[in-house]
Amino acid sequence: MSWLDATLKKSQHLLERGLDRNVRLAVTGLSGAGKTGFITSLINQLLTAPTYHQLTFFKPNADGRLTASKLAQHPELHIPGFDYHGAIDRLTGNNPVWPASTRGVSQAQIKCRFHVSNKWVKKVQADSTVTIDIIDYPGEWLLDLPLLGMSFKEWCQACVKYLSSERREAFCSRIKSEITALDVTQAVDETSTSNQLGVVAKKYTEALLKYREQHNDFSLALPGRFILPGEFEGAPTLEFFPILNEDILSLDWGTVPANSIIKVLEKRFNYYKNEVIRPFFDEYFSKVDRQIVLIDTCSVLESGYDSYIDLKQTIEKLLDGYSYGRSNWLKRLFSPSIDKLLIATSKVDLVPPDQHAALESFMQKMVAQARNNVGYEGVDVETMAISAISTSEPVITEHDGQKLHCVKGKDRGSGNSVIHYPGKVPETILSRSQWNQLEIDFSPFDIPELNADEPLPHIRMDKVLQYLIGDKFL
Ligand SMILES: Nc1nc2c(ncn2[C@@H]2O[C@H](COP(=O)(O)OP(=O)(O)OP(=O)(O)O)[C@@H](O)[C@H]2O)c(=O)[nH]1
Ligand SMILES: [Mg+2]
Structure with a gap:
């Protein structure tokens, strides 16, 4: 191959890579982890950066190449837009408040215009645009992801384990007795039993929600839509609960009558998986290129050993769901194409700077196993201690x-x-x-006085941007 051919080939390759300038970013985290705050700050940092040049570690901004950014109308018109201006107005108002807990899906698109830096790409175009798509959704719905990899029986077995823990006894013992007293293998008429099943499912949900309200607790025993049903409010697919009788769980369910309570509940569980969870993750997560997982490590540290173990296991299950290996069930379902994953401990403004490294290290150890699995599959994984909006x-x-x-x-x-x-x-x-x-107290502060047109105070959002999208600004 002549040098001219080689040069042309190289420039073509770089151009192709450089021109892939659409990034779909998944912001993942359990409820309260800081997703909506993070998205608000990320948009704010990008919109203000061309004027304020505040993002020292975000190279396109530090090099002065980021010339303009704007919020665009997302082409997927059936999805509500992320209420960025509402969030900023509330944060910067007279009595500033945080954005409310998210109750449905919304989506934002940001377009960033920049001077091309790569010498090969520059020969063809001097300026280009990176388009970033971000989805916001209630963290509760994330708890459903691991359910996709479970059968109804496996889910019941996980619930038995979960509900048998001592600290949940006071909340769950009544509903446990009620469920175990049901004759679940007898044939029933689904239409006439539906009401009864609905009542038990409601009591089950209420008992677990009560526990959740008092303890910082996330678990697969309470499916996400039981907490926030969205458009599925009142639908029979949400009216199921786990079988808790260990003797029945050890049976071969192949011989159980097709119209028994077990089979009715199994049908509803499978419907929930196939018609509620799967379309949601398929629509929003299958096309994701980059992902950030936010973990509120400060509240983990405050909530004690048992909550820590629960959360660690839930995060492992979630990241396992996101792990990208060939044998992985999520990959088989959606073939996600994530090539970079950032696991960030949020709200580090509550921690003195000399302890940020300790907090990051603690979180790293908490997610070590999950991180190892993901990294093993060739995904670039990084961790950081960040604050989207510093107080x-x-x-x-x-x-x-x-x-x-x-x-x-x-x-x-x-x-x-x-x-x-x-x-x-x-x-x-x-x-x-x-x-x-452990004597620890991360008392939150009030939101400081903020100005709507200025960059929000943050910690390491520039590093986050560089890691997640910096390479798109070639
Ligand atoms: N100090 C501090 N607090 C934060 C920060 N980000 C979020 N918070 C606090 O955490 C709470 C939850 O943040 P959200 O952004 O609403 O969390 P979320 O992950 O969107 O939660 P859901 O919408 O319920 O899934 C906020 O109401 C704030 O009190 C931050 O950067 N610093
Ligand atoms: Mg939210």
């Missing part, structure tokens, strides 16, 4: 003659400026007794 500033005080790094912010009650030391963040996984001795 504090770092300060150094003195305590017993020693320097102490703290955070300063607006007190939630009085509105006065207060200095807070949250305690020593552990760097590594703790035993149950170490958890019991």
Whole structure:
């Protein structure tokens, strides 16, 4: 091959790669992890960057190549638009408030115009545009993802384990007895039993929701749409519950009558999987290129050993669902094409800067197994400690003659400026007794006074942008 051919080939290859400038970004995380705050800040940072050049570690901005950004009308007109302006108005209003917990799906599209940097691509076009699509949805619905890989019986077995834990006893013992007393193998008439099943399903949901309200708890025993049904409110597909009798779970269900309660519940569970969960993930997650998983490690640390174990297992199941290997069930279903995954611990503005590394390290250890599985499949995985919207500033005080790094912010009650030391963040996984001795308090601050037209204060959002989309600005 002559040098001219080689050069042309190289330039063509780079052009093709460089021209792939649409990024579909999945922002993933359980309820309250900070997804909506993150999306609001990400849009805000991109919209203000061409004017303020504040994103030091986001190369196109640092190099002065990002010339303009705008929010565009998303071409998928059947999906509501993400209410960016509403979120900014609420954050920057007289009495600032955080965006409300998300109750449905919405989507944003951001277009960023930039000067091309690659010398080969530049020969063909001096300027180009990167288009970023982001989806926001209720974190509760994410809990349904692992259900896709389970049969009804497997789900029941997982629920038996979950409901047998001591701390849930007070909340679940009544509904457990009610479910185990049902004659679930007898043939029934579905139409006349439907009402009864609906009542039991309602009581089951209420018992688990009560537990969830009082404890920071996420579990597969409470399917996502049981918490937030959206358009499925009142539909029979949400009226199922697990079989909890261990003797029945050990039976071969092949011999059970087709119109028994077991079979009715199984049918509803399968319908839920195939007609509710699968279309949702298919529509929103199958075309994703990049993913960020947000984890509120601060609240994990505050909620104790048992909650930690629950959350760790849920995250493992979720990331396993997202893992991209050939043998993986999600890959078989959707063939997602994610090539970069960022696992970020959110809200680190509640932690003094000298402890960010410890918090990140703790989170890394919590997700080590899941991360390993994903990385093994050739996906680029990174972790970071970030804050989408910072409510504090770092300060150094003195305590017993020693320097102490703290955070300063607006007190939630009085509105006065207060200095807070949250305690020593552990760097590594703790035993149950170490958890019991952990003295930690990440008291949140009020939202500081913010200006609607300026960049929101943040921690490492520029690094997040560089990692997730920086390579698209060639
Ligand atoms: N200090 C601090 N708090 C934050 C930050 N981001 C979110 N929060 C807090 O966390 C709460 C939940 O954040 P959201 O962005 O609504 O979380 P979400 O993941 O969208 O939750 P769902 O919509 O329920 O799935 C907010 O109401 C804030 O109180 C942050 O960067 N710093
Ligand atoms: Mg939200």
